[in-house]
Every structure is written in structure tokens, then in C-alpha cells.
Amino acid sequence: MINHHLTPELMMAYSAGTLPEAFALVVATHVSMCDGCRAEIDSFDAVGGCMVEDARAAALSVDSLEATMRLIAQGPATTKQMPRLSSGTLPSPLQDYVGGDLDAIKWRSIGMGVKQAILPTSSDATARLLYIPAGSAVPDHGHRGTELTLVLQGAFSDDEDRFARGDVEVANEDLQHTPVADIGMDCICLAATDAPLKFNAFIPRLAQRFLRI
Amino acid sequence: MLTSVNTMERPIAPSEFRAHSAVYREATSQTGKPNVSSTTKDWTAHIIAIRDKQDQVAFADLFAHFAPRVKGFLMKSGADASLAEECTQEVMATLWRKAHMFDPARASVATWIFTIARNKKIDALRKMRRPEPEDLPWGPEAEPDQADAIGLRQETEQLADAIKQLPDKQRKLIEQAYFGDLSHSEIAEITGLPLGTIKSRIRLALDRLRHAMN
Numbered sequence: 001m002i003n004h005h006l007t008p009e010l011m012m013a014y015s016a017g018t019l020p021e022a023f024a025l026v027v028a029t030h031v032s033m034c035d036g037c038r039a040e041i042d043s044f045d046a047v048g049g050c051m052v053e054d055a056r057a058a059a060l061s062v063d064s065l066e067a068t069m070r071l072i073a074q075g076p077a078t079t080k081q082m083p084r085l086s087s088g089t090l091p092s093p094l095q096d097y098v099g100g101d102l103d104a105i106k107w108r109s110i111g112m113g114v115k116q117a118i119l120p121t122s123s124d125a126t127a128r129l130l131y132i133p134a135g136s137a138v139p140d141h142g143h144r145g146t147e148l149t150l151v152l153q154g155a156f157s158d159d160e161d162r163f164a165r166g167d168v169e170v171a172n173e174d175l176q177h178t179p180v181a182d183i184g185m186d187c188i189c190l191a192a193t194d195a196p197l198k199f200n201a202f203i204p205r206l207a208q209r210f211l212r213i
Numbered sequence: 214m215l216t217s218v219n220t221m222e223r224p225i226a227p228s229e230f231r232a233h234s235a236v237y238r239e240a241t242s243q244t245g246k247p248n249v250s251s252t253t254k255d256w257t258a259h260i261i262a263i264r265d266k267q268d269q270v271a272f273a274d275l276f277a278h279f280a281p282r283v284k285g286f287l288m289k290s291g292a293d294a295s296l297a298e299e300c301t302q303e304v305m306a307t308l309w310r311k312a313h314m315f316d317p318a319r320a321s322v323a324t325w326i327f328t329i330a331r332n333k334k335i336d337a338l339r340k341m342r343r344p345e346p347e348d349l350p351w352g353p354e355a356e357p358d359q360a361d362a363i364g365l366r367q368e369t370e371q372l373a374d375a376i377k378q379l380p381d382k383q384r385k386l387i388e389q390a391y392f393g394d395l396s397h398s399e400i401a402e403i404t405g406l407p408l409g410t411i412k413s414r415i416r417l418a419l420d421r422l423r424h425a426m427n
Binding site: 012016024038040043044045048054057058068069072093096097121 | 269273276277280281282283284286288289294297301302303305306309310319320321323324325326327328330331332334335339340341342343344345346347348373377387388390391392393406408411412413415416419420
């Protein structure tokens with residue numbers, strides 16, 4: 001049961017295609033687990049359909065249709081692709097970036113048992129997988145921009161609430177939090193930020209430069 | 214190098230191109246503010262004809278209506294005329310190739326074309342990958358529920374009318390959000406869109422299909 005969903009602004013921006021890639025990855029991964037948000041994004045796509053329908057028509061080049069028919073003739077035949085379905089812990093959009101499921105993640109330790117793996121996305125925001133051992137805390141931190149955290153395994157709690165698999169926390173500059181993983185299971189999250197995190201202790205701030213967190 | 218279109222069932226005769234040029238002129242002469250009472254045409258049968266019969270006449274018809282709009286959409290999103298032309302041709306070719314993926318219970322044809330054009334925009338203009346959600350387990354081949362398809366079509370029309378009747382300022386904001394020059398916080402101002410019914414319709418179709426799978 002997913003209790004924490006995407007905001008309408010995020011879903012609209014995903015539909016419009018204006019989100020940084022790292023945020024779009026969080027949205028696509030959440031939607032893979034949440035029919036409600038999938039339906040809502042489809043409905044934002046319908047707004048996009050209205051925008052195309054109402055768009056000011058631009059004059060095409062004279063041979064536009066013929067050129068398109070040539071493209072069709074040259075291109076691959078209609079391909080029936082198998083649906084992308086994940087049988088593992090990570091939904092397919094995330095597996096595309098990791099190159100496999102959990103065992104394919106290349107973790108790097110960032111101290112106190114916490115590990116991370118930065119995923120290759122466009123540079124306007126950063127996407128990382130975070131591994132928080134059961135019962136451990138991620139150092140107290142605030143945010144300059146927006147941070148999205150999506151739980152993939154286990155659960156964590158912070159000053160705001162408890163977040164389990166499929167839940168997404170949307171944190172902005174006002175939120176100062178210390179996420180703590182549940183006792184029962186190591187917690188794995190996908191986190192995306194459009195600005196570096198702000199840690200409150202001096203040491204982590206220094207470490208930030210080296211660890212890119 | 215150009216290959217001939219002999220993979221098609223039947224090449225388009227030049228007379229058929231001319232027959233469609235009237236539709237083309239009608240589409241290109243359209244200007245800015247749309248007519249509130251206009252009922253949008255349902256293009257689903259065209260997609261089915263392309264999917265099942267590689268129907269080039271249906272494609273030319275669809276092309277005449279949508280290609281100029283897709284090009285206009287891409288130019289407004291920041292593409293220059295020649296890039297927009299190139300992308301539009303690729304979008305329309307993708308429509309042909311992916312006709313079997315179209316699901317009328319989840320999207321109108323205009324909506325579906327928007328998603329193809331949007332993905333092209335991300336690829337060609339923003340030069341980044343587009344993470345897509347996992348596919349639904351029943352895949353694109355499942356026969357969509359007729360009632361869902363009709364209901365979705367009606368609700369999409371209501372949405373289109375509702376958007377047209379919005380105050381100018383709010384409609385402009387929505388356009389800016391979709392044409393990509395609006396910040397995240399500005400988008401927060403415009404989420405009071407009338408999306409409730411269409412969302413529950415899509416949700417219903419998803420629930421029904423998921424139920425049928427179990």
C-alpha cells in the first residue's frame with residue numbers, strides 16, 4: 001500500500017517533458033509501482049494532447065509527407081516489442097540505469113555503513129541509490145533545492161512520517177531531516193536532488209566534496 | 214540513399230496527395246485561439262487502418278491534420294524550422310511503426326501523438342534520456358474495453374472545452390508549462406486543471422485490465 005505519492009507539479013512537469021532526467025527517473029520508477037499516479041500522468045498527457053490539437057499549425061516543407069513515407073519505407077518494420085516487466089526488486093526504468101537488479105549495483109561506502117551509487121543522468125540534477133543498514137540513520141541534512149526520495153526496499157522514518165516501498169518523499173528547502181531506517185530490513189532508496197545536500201556537522205560537509213552527496 | 218516504398222501494400226497515387234491538399238490547407242490556415250464549440254474529430258479508426266492495413270490514405274489524412282500542429286508545437290518548444298520539420302517527420306513515422314501500441318482506452322490519438330512528440334523533443338532538443346515507466350503486464354495487444362474507450366473520448370473532449378474556456382492568463386500558463394519555459398514553482402500555480410473525471414476513467418480502465426489478468 002503506497003501512502004506517499006508524487007505531487008501534481010511533478011507529474012505535470014514529467015508529462016510536459018521538462019523535468020531533469022534524475023527527477024524523471026524517480027517519477028517513472030514510482031509510476032511503475034503506482035496505478036493511481038500512472039492514471040494521473042495519463043490525464044496530464046491528455047492536457048498535452050489538447051496543446052498539440054490547439055497548436056498553431058506551422059507550414060510544412062512541400063515534400064514533407066513524401067519524405068515521411070520514405071522514412072517509413074527505410075526504417076525498421078513494425079516491431080512488436082515484448083513489454084518491459086521487472087521480476088526483481090528494482091522496477092524496469094531503474095534497472096535500465098543500473099544495468100540489472102540489486103546485485104548489479106556498484107555500491108561505494110560513504111561511512112557508518114551507508115552506501116551510495118550515483119546513476120548516470122543529465123547534470124541538471126543527481127540521481128543516486130542509497131543503502132541504509134537496518135536501524136541506521138543518514139546524517140542530519142537540509143536541502144538547497146528539491147530532494148525526492150523513493151523507497152525500493154525496507155522503510156525509513158524521519159520527522160515527517162514513515163516511508164515504505166513505493167512511497168516517495170518530496171523535500172524542499174524548509175525540511176531539515178534525519179531519515180532512520182526501520183529495524184527489520186536494510187533500506188534501499190532512490191534519491192534525486194537538483195542541488196547538493198547541506199549537512200549540519202562540519203565533517204560531512206567536507207566529505208561532501210569528495211563523495212558528491 | 215532512398216529505397217522505394219514497395220514494402221507497402223499500395224503506393225499513394227499523386228491524385229490522392231492532391232485530394233488531401235485541401236485538408237492540409239484547412240489545417241495550416243488555422244490561427245491562434247481555437248473555437249470553443251468545435252468538436253474534436255476522433256482519429257482512432259485511422260490508427261486502426263494504419264495498424265491493420267498499412268493504409269496510406271488514412272495516414273495522409275492524419276498527417277495533414279497533425280503534422281503541421283506537431284511542427285508548430287516543436288517550434289514553440291524552441292526548435293528552429295528545419296529541426297522541427299525533421300523531428301515532425303520522425304514523429305509521424307514513429308506513429309506508423311507504433312500504431313499497434315495505441316490504446317484508445319487510455320489516450321486519444323492527439324494525446325498519443327503528443328507523447329511521441331514530447332519524447333522526440335526531449336531526445337532532440339534537450340538531448341537527454343527519457344525514463345519511461347514499466348509496461349503494464351497485459352501489454353499493448355489486449356483488446357481495450359469499448360465503454361472505456363468511448364468514455365475516455367468524451368472526457369477528453371470535455372477537458373479540451375474546459376481548457377479553452379479558462380481565463381487567458383491561466384491558459385497561457387498551461388501552454389508555457391507544456392512548451393517548456395515555466396519553472397517548477399510556477400507550475401504549482403496551475404494544477405487546478407479539470408482532470409478528475411479523466412483520471413478516474415483511466416484508473417478504472419487500469420483496474421479493470423489488472424482484474425482481468427488475475
